[in-house]
Amino acid sequence: MPGWNLTGAAPAVSRTVSGDDALSVSQAVEMAAGALDALPQLTVLGEVTGFRGPNARSGHCYFQIKDDSCAVDCIIWRGSYAKRTFELRDGMQVQFTGNFNLYKATGRMSFVARSFTLAGEGLLRQQVAALAEKLRREGLMDDARKRRIPVFCTRVAVVTSLSGAVIDDVKRTLRRRNPLVELICVGSKVQGEGAPEELIEGLARAAAIEPAPDCILLVRGGGSFEDLMTFNDEALARAVAECPVPVVTGIGHEPDTSICDMVSDRRCSTPTAAAESVAPAMSDLVDVLEARERRLVVSVSGTVRSAASALDGQQGRMGRAMQARLDRLSIALDAAAHRPCLASPAGMFERRRSDLMQTADRFTAAVARSQERFEVELAGMAPRLSQTTSALAARRHALDLFTSRMAHEGRTLLAGRKADLAADAAALDALSPLKVLARGYSITYGPSGVVTSASGVAAGDDIRVRLADGDVYAQVESVTVQTGAEAQND
Amino acid sequence: MAKKNVEELTYKEASTELELIIRNLESGELELEESLESYTRGVELLRSLRTRLEDAEQKVSVLMKDVDGSDVLVAGEAADTSDELKF
Numbered sequence: 001m002p003g004w005n006l007t008g009a010a011p012a013v014s015r016t017v018s019g020d021d022a023l024s025v026s027q028a029v030e031m032a033a034g035a036l037d038a039l040p041q042l043t044v045l046g047e048v049t050g051f052r053g054p055n056a057r058s059g060h061c062y063f064q065i066k067d068d069s070c071a072v073d074c075i076i077w078r079g080s081y082a083k084r085t086f087e088l089r090d091g092m093q094v095q096f097t098g099n100f101n102l103y104k105a106t107g108r109m110s111f112v113a114r115s116f117t118l119a120g121e122g123l124l125r126q127q128v129a130a131l132a133e134k135l136r137r138e139g140l141m142d143d144a145r146k147r148r149i150p151v152f153c154t155r156v157a158v159v160t161s162l163s164g165a166v167i168d169d170v171k172r173t174l175r176r177r178n179p180l181v182e183l184i185c186v187g188s189k190v191q192g193e194g195a196p197e198e199l200i201e202g203l204a205r206a207a208a209i210e211p212a213p214d215c216i217l218l219v220r221g222g223g224s225f226e227d228l229m230t231f232n233d234e235a236l237a238r239a240v241a242e243c244p245v246p247v248v249t250g251i252g253h254e255p256d257t258s259i260c261d262m263v264s265d266r267r268c269s270t271p272t273a274a275a276e277s278v279a280p281a282m283s284d285l286v287d288v289l290e291a292r293e294r295r296l297v298v299s300v301s302g303t304v305r306s307a308a309s310a311l312d313g314q315q316g317r318m319g320r321a322m323q324a325r326l327d328r329l330s331i332a333l334d335a336a337a338h339r340p341c342l343a344s345p346a347g348m349f350e351r352r353r354s355d356l357m358q359t360a361d362r363f364t365a366a367v368a369r370s371q372e373r374f375e376v377e378l379a380g381m382a383p384r385l386s387q388t389t390s391a392l393a394a395r396r397h398a399l400d401l402f403t404s405r406m407a408h409e410g411r412t413l414l415a416g417r418k419a420d421l422a423a424d425a426a427a428l429d430a431l432s433p434l435k436v437l438a439r440g441y442s443i444t445y446g447p448s449g450v451v452t453s454a455s456g457v458a459a460g461d462d463i464r465v466r467l468a469d470g471d472v473y474a475q476v477e478s479v480t481v482q483t484g485a486e487a488q489n490d
Numbered sequence: 491m492a493k494k495n496v497e498e499l500t501y502k503e504a505s506t507e508l509e510l511i512i513r514n515l516e517s518g519e520l521e522l523e524e525s526l527e528s529y530t531r532g533v534e535l536l537r538s539l540r541t542r543l544e545d546a547e548q549k550v551s552v553l554m555k556d557v558d559g560s561d562v563l564v565a566g567e568a569a570d571t572s573d574e575l576k577f
Binding site: 157162180181182183185187293295299302 | 532
């Protein structure tokens with residue numbers, strides 16, 4: 001019935017295999033399954049779609065892979081999925097290796113993948129991510145090693161293609177924003193074969209410019225992932241990190257991020273943004289200048305004002321101090337002027353003269369009074385003196401009397417004693433040996449005194465003979481001793 | 491302080507010196523004569539900087555390989571401002 005004929009092909013099939021030739025569904029499916037099993041293991045490249053992760057209960061993954069015109073169900077058993085090296089996501093280009101399989105209960109054909117690897121851009125992205133991780137581990141992306149870009153770069157080298165729109169974009173952006181920035185364009189391929197090497201050389205040439213630029217803009221317009229792969233080149237990334245001049249990148253469009261962006265000193269999302277980031281806008285510079293002008297004026301006028309007020313203060317203090325000093329001097333002068341010696345010099349002498357005159361008067365009066373007093377006293381003394389001396393006459397008479405009596409008594413006393421003394425003297429004179437000598441006697445002195453016996457001397461002795469008027473010195477010649485009778489005769 | 495002729499300074503040098511002068515002045519530690527001198531210099535710098543801002547023209551050069559292979563700077567074209575098209 002035409003009403004049943006839902007597809008153009010179905011009636012033709014039913015016509016060719018009709019009647020007894022008809023197969024059961026099981027037979028047909030079995031045949032198809034056998035045909036599929038006969039296929040060798042296949043490697044299929046396709047885009048993942050409808051992937052919702054492994055089934056919560058079984059752990060198997062059910063999704064589809066497709067290309068521009070076809071699609072097929074895809075199954076990854078739990079065991080195979082566990083060996084994966086990356087997470088599957090919709091849109092990924094993946095190479096699946098496995099076999100077709102027909103699930104007989106539903107007649108649905110699936111590709112059962114035993115293993116799968118990233119392919120195409122996905123593979124590239126994975127490689128880029130791995131390189132990024134490697135460089136990150138090396139520290140090339142550390143914030144600490146990123147150099148400061150001057151706020152106002154006045155000399156900027158641009159490394160990019162000179163034929164593209166990007167270089168004009170950078171020029172126009174900076175001309176509008178800040179024409180003071182001097183641009184030096186260094187041309188290089190930015191995509192395709194040999195582009196990384198040219199860019200590395202361009203960076204080196206830009207860094208070698210004398211005088212050195214403040215920074216280097218490494219820029220490129222938007223493009224496909226493959227186009228931008230140049231900027232994921234490891235050698236170029238290392239050249240950016242090691243460039244002696246700070247590098248600012250602006251590669252592709254937001255949200256493209258290349259490895260060059262990660263290792264550069266500043267990463268901007270687009271070439272225009274990169275150009276804008278190297279210098280302040282002219283209006284900002286004008287603002288800065290105006291602010292500086294205000295500060296300049298404020299600070300210098302402040303300095304002058306404070307100096308002036310300090311000067312005013314000093315002037316005031318000086319004036320006051322001077323005035324006070326003058327006032328004190330003036331008071332002292334007035335006081336001096338009012339002193340009597342200056343006010344009336346004559347008065348001083350007058351006073352002294354009157355003092356002197358008074359003193360003279362007192363002196364005269366005192367002298368006169370003393371004289372009078374002495375005269376009176378003297379007059380009183382004369383009678384007293386004569387009164388005192390009148391008793392002396394009687395005493396003098398008595399004294400005279402005593403004197404004559406004393407003389408008389410003395411004379412009487414001495415006369416008797418004198419007469420006795422004369423008699424004694426005459427007697428003494430008569431008895432003197434010298435009187436005997438005068439009559440011719442002598443005294444002989446021998447060695448042992450007066451010689452009273454002839455035996456008292458010996459011949460040869462020296463003797464002295466005392467005579468009345470002198471001495472005779474002689475030597476004994478001989479001694480003759482007389483007996484008693486003879487002696488009587490001599 | 492370097493007393494280079496103001497016109498010989500680059501914009502950045504002049505700008506840096508101006509900032510330095512202002513900070514010195516703001517510190518209030520200068521003698522009056524010094525501050526007036528600094529002020530004069532500051533005004534000179536300010537005038538020069540302002541003129542440069544007003545007269546600024548973009549300078550573009552291109553680094554080219556010379557015949558002997560060495561790099562030379564060749565004057566390039568400044569951006570065309572009449573073209574308002576954005577790429």
